[in-house]
Structure formats: structure tokens, C-alpha cells
Amino acid sequence: MRGAKVSTTDPVATARPIPRAPWRASLALLGPAFVASIAYVDPGNVAANLTAGARYGYLLVWVLVLANAMAMLVQYQSAKLGIVTGRTLPELLAERMRPRARVLYWLQAEIVALATDLAEVVGGAIALGLLFRVPLPLGAMIVGGVSMALLAVQDHRTQQRFEAAIIGLLAVITIGFLAGLVVSPLSPPGIASGLVPHFGGPDTVLLAASMLGATVMPHAIYVHSALSRDRHRADPHTHVPPTAVARLLRGTRADVLIALGLAGLVNIGMLLLAASTLRGRQGTDTIEGAHSSIVEALGPLVGTAFAIGLLASGLASTAVGSYAGSTIMQGLLRRRVPVVVRRLVTLVPSVALLALGFDPTMSLVVSQVVLSFGIPFALVPLVRLASSRELVGAFAMSPWVKAAAWTSAGLVIVLNLALVWLTFSSGV
Template identity: 35%
Template sequence: MTVPLIPSRPESLPEVHRSVRVPNAGGFLRKLLAFVGPGYLVAVGYMDPGNWATALAGGSAFGYTLLSIALLSSLMAILLQALCARVGIATGRDLAQLCRERFPAPVAYPLWLLAELAICATDLAELIGTAIALQLLFGIPLLFGVMLTALDAFLILWLQNKGIRWLEALIFGFIALIFGCFAIQIALADPDWGAVLRGYIPAASIVMNETQLYIAMGILGATVMPHNLYLHTALVQSRDYGRDLDGKREAIRFSSIDSTVALSLALLVNSAILITASAVFNTAGRTEVAEIQEAYQLLSPLVGTGAAATLFAVALLLCGINATVTATLSGQIVMEGFLRFRLPPVLRRLITRLVAIIPAVLVTWFYGTSGTAQLLILSQVILSLQLPFAVVPLMLFAGDKGRLGTLTAPRWQLALGWASAALIIGLNAKVILDLIIQE
């Protein structure tokens, strides 16, 4: 098969590039609605099955304590995604394209491999989560469900052919349903709201326990997610905004509002998972609940109604399907941006899923359902370890006055962004050091 090459300066996501019209006239709300959408596609990644595993493990084991990590991670994500919107709009390039153009090959190609690893780790969590949801709702064996998830490539192709607005509308609808499911679950769980609010305040002992740190890094990786940084820099270019300075400033403003609101909603969903786990399992003394299947089985007797378990499984299925969209788009952006060649979306999706299916099948075959939680959490820790290799390039481009000119990020954003990068690198180093010491 001949691989179709891409021009030296291609458009990012050419199928949807500048496909959404932005009105020249009209009020604030009308213009904002034209930019609403990319933020929700990005937010989907922050509520995928990997988040479920880390939130369930953290909530059942440590109560509401790790809510502070979820909040801190979300604030980092909001800041970094605002910088992604700025870089994508100001340069007209996505993060992968910028890395290819600005870094030498010995740097760019390892960054590509690490980005692909992050996408595969994300895909691993999605396929396991979707397979578990199919098992819980329809009784489909887990191993068969893992194989069945490969078929979602055709769903993605159909959605892409319908256009970016159709894709955004479907994703938004799914997010609304997920939010509704958890709103009902929290009402049924009846948590201690005073303890919930205190959980958002960082505790001094948060990193003194190695298990807490490991799960906290999983939450961080599941929330910020390196591939979403590549994704957002491309998605913001689907809007046909003015290419002059004022048009770009307006686009940065509205895109930042879009992503901030969407990620705030994602924080509520992530918090809801952890709050439910804490209120139902930790309060009842079930501090070892980490498997999604075990959580599903315990919800009904502990909450007192079967509806809680059903809503739990429905929300999980929607999260798995939702996150599949962003993984597919991210894979396309990373491959085309770094390597400058394009594969058909279905083929690209099947390759990514095949890489993720192999470890999932092996774990399912040898350990059954008992190994899925460890694999899900590990996949999110891998994402955390990959984060610096996306965040540091993003920060370099966000502060590049030669490239962005007057659109360079404000000093306070750069200061907070670099502080976030330093914190992520430091925590990753601590996790690696702990693992070495344990060996």
C-alpha cells in the first residue's frame, strides 16, 4: 500500500479545518456558541474509564482526601488547555506540527513515540472500560467484549463523515447523560457534604503514603492527559475565525471560555465518581474496592436500590464510547503532524486498538476481572509519566514571542504553566524513585 504523503505545511485535521462559520456580527452569546464544542471533545478524555479506576480506588481507600488532587489536576488542565487554544490559534499549527518543525529529528521522533504510547495507554483504558460496561449491562464475556470494541472504528468513521458539529453535538449529549447518571447516584449515596468540601483542601499528608501518591499520579495522568494537548491545538482550528490579529484574539478568548466551562463540568463528573466511592464504600469499611465490577455489584445492596448500579454501568459505557472519539482524533493529529503522512481513519483506529488489545487480552485471559483495575490504574500512571514530554514543548511554544508576537501567553499563565510542569516532573520522579526502592 502506498502511504499518502502530506504537504510540508498541511492543515491540521483537514477534514474539518475552518469548517464551522464564525459570525462577523452579533452579540457575545452568538459568537460564543460558534466556538462551543472543541472544549467538550477535550473534556471527554477527562472522564474516561481510566478516571473511573483511579477515582474508585482513591475514594474507597482514602475517602474524600484525594478530591484535592482531582481539583488541582483540573486546574492544571484548564490552564494548559487555554494555552493550547492560544498556541493553535496564534500559529495555525497543532502541537505535533510545531514539534516537527521546531525540534531536530532526534528530539521530534522520540516525542512522537511517547505521544503514541500515551494514546495507546488511553485506548487501553477505554477498551477495558467499554468491555466491562458491556459485560455488566448485557452479560457479554469480558474477553469477547474486549475484542468487540475494535468495531467502534466504524462508528468513528461515520461520525467524522457527518461533520465536526454533529460529532460535538453527540459528545455533548453523552456528557449530559453521564452527568445526569452521577447526579442521581450522588443523591442516592447521600454523602457527608462537609467532608466533601474539606476534601478539596490539600492535606499535608497527601504524598506521605506511597499508595496515595501512586493513585494521585493516576488521577493526574487521567485528568491532564498528554494526547489532549495535541488534540485541542488542532480542534480550535475547525472554526473559521478572522486571521487578523483582532480575529485571533477573539478566537483565543472564546475558545478559552469554551474549554474552561467544559473542563469544569468534567471536574464535577470526576468528583462525583470519587464522592460516590467514598460515600458508599469507604464509609461502609470497604476500603479495598478498586475493580469496577466489584463496585457495580456492591452499589445496589449498599445504596439500597438497583437503579444506582444500572446508572453506574450506563455512564461507564457512555464514557468509553465518548473517549474513543478523542483517542482516534488524537492519533490522527499525532501521526500526521510528526510523520507527515496520513492513514485512512479506520485503519489508523484499528492499528491503535490492536496495540491496546494485546495487553488487555493477556490480562483478561490470565487474571480475568481481578487484573483489570491494576491495569487501568497503571495505564493512567503511564499517562502521568508521559505528561512532561507534551507540557514542556507546549510551554516553550506558548512563550515564544518570535512565533506568537503580541499573542504570546501572559506572564502569569507562563509562570503557572511552568510551575505545573515542574510539579508534574517532580512527582513523576518521586514515583519512579519509590518503584526503584521497592525493587
């Protein structure tokens, strides 16, 4: 398949509209986007959302709404690439690079994947400490062990089991993070005002950049193309009729809208909970401090539900992160490493940092800064490939969608560069 391109005379490239498939058929296509959506409710997002709500109330609700809309657009394009071409985003990039460039590209992607994994393992370890007073290094090893068990059930033949396990954890995350809203007094006027784009000073601009920039995760972009390809095209070399491709893409759009919509509600719910419960309280600049304030304000039951949601977030996100890292390595280096083995190897840095006493909150901050550098390397190629008629034929982005995609990519990149500069200039 090296260097293969889709001709404009290929049936896939000349697809025409077809009658909609029954809703049950579309329902059966759901799954891959739910796995990718875990990246949007990982411990890094928890920290950012709680900070925004605790410091500025409902002010930045609009940022999460905008970020979620952008995430839907980006994730659908990644899934589309996998379905239409039968190849993952890393594989498509490898076909267009010289060997040395492929290795260098893989190195930056690998560093970003490791940084993301660090935040996810640390978040799970913090949750175990909150629930059972488990020391952070031991908690990290437990999180790694459970994630290896999750990954052990995943392969091309059993992907739906993996998806079911991740969806189950997503349900726990949703309940755990939103349970407090049942007893927390929300302000409808405050929420309405937060939907109007505005800032409250330089600090809110920095925080908004962090929230928006951290939403579009590079590893989620890479992995969604693999998840959709593996689920819907077990043999990527087999020709898929255009009617089947169109049906798969309709199901994928529903998958993305539902999964990312749910993730967006969880994120917004966390900010609302922090705005109504943590506003003005001291010590909410860490996850542990925020949890303590939630317990104090809403009771131990809600605090326990929150900690369980955080644990589920760490477990699910680190499993998905390891899957993404394996996808990146296989696509760019053309070397397949068992994903469970990779999980074991990449766990070492997280455990080592925590064992050495590295501050867990600082780990989350540093990981987000490192992640920022990898976003352009994933977003720019994605938009170029997904809009190429030579590659995806009639399924290329329309001019309006292409403009929205480039605008989203440019906004995320600029805000992340600003975030990196402001982070370092402030002495972090």
C-alpha cells in the same frame, strides 16, 4: 509552512483589545474543548476517583480541584496555539526537529497514545460485561466498532457532528456517574474538610500523585490544538484579522471553562459517591467490585446508570484517543492515515491482551504508568511555544500566566516521576 514564524509586525501579533462579541456568538464557538475534556472522564480517571473515595473518604477532594484548574490552563494554551498559528502542536514541533528526532518523538507519543487507548477500550469492555455479561475480548471489539462509527462522521467539513456525538456521550457520562449522588447521603462537613490540602499518610500521597498526574493527558494536549484549528481555521494559510483571533480566543476560554468545569464536577462527584457509599467496603479496588458495592448500597438502578456512564466513557474516550493518535502521526511524520483505519489497527493490542487473559485492572495500572513517561514531552514544549512572542505575538502568556504554567508543568512532571518510582518500588 515549514519553518514559518509569526513576525512581530504581523497584524495578529499587534492585536489590541476589542469590544466583547455577543454571547450568542461565543456560544457558537463551543465544542472543541468538550471533545478534549473526554480525556478527563475516561475509565482511568474512574478507577482513581473511586479508589480515593473508597479508601480515604473526602480527604483528597482538593486534589481534583487543583488538577482541574491546571487542566484548564494547559488545555487553553493548546487550543490557543492551534487558533493563532493555524498549526497543531505536533506540526509546530516537527518544524523544529530534524527527521530522526521527529521519528523518535513520534514513537514515544505513539506508545503513550496506545497505552491510553488500552485503558479506554478495557473500560468500555468492563462496562459491557457489567451490563450484558459480554466477555471482555468481545466487548473490546464492540467498543472498537462503535468508536469507528463515531470517527466515520468526523472530518474538516463535519467536525461539529463529531463534537455533537461526543457531547451527547458526555451528557450520558455525567448522568451515569452522578446519578447516585441523588440518593447517596453526603457529608457537607466532610466535603468542606476535603477542600483543605492535607494528606493522611504515605499511601494518600501516592494516590494523590496518581490522581493529579493522570489528569493531564498527553494525547488531550496534542489533540486540542488540532480540534480548535480545524473548527475555527479550515484553511490555516488564510490570514485571520486580529479582531477575529481575539474573538475566537474569548470563545475558546469559555469553551474550556465550561467543558473542563463539567469534567471536573463529574470527577469530584465520583469521589463523593465513593466516599459516601463505598468507604469501608471490601472489594472496591476494582471497577467491577466498586460497581457491585454501588448496587448493594444504592440499588440496581443506580448501578445500571453507573455502568452506562462507564460504557459511554469508554466509547467516547477511545474515539477521541484515535483522533489524537491520527493528529500526532500526521503532524510529526507528515503522513495522513484515515482515522477509521487507525482505529482498526490500534484495537488489536487491546483485544489480544484481553483474549490472553491479562487482568483488566492491571491493564489500567500499567497504562497509567506508561502514560506518565509521555507527559513531559507534551507539557514542556507546549509551555515554551505558547509563551513565545516570536510565534504567537501579543497572544503570548503574561508573566503571571507563564509562571503558573511552568509551575503546573513542573508539579505534574515531578508527581508523575514519583508515581512511576513508587509504582515500581512497590512491586507493581
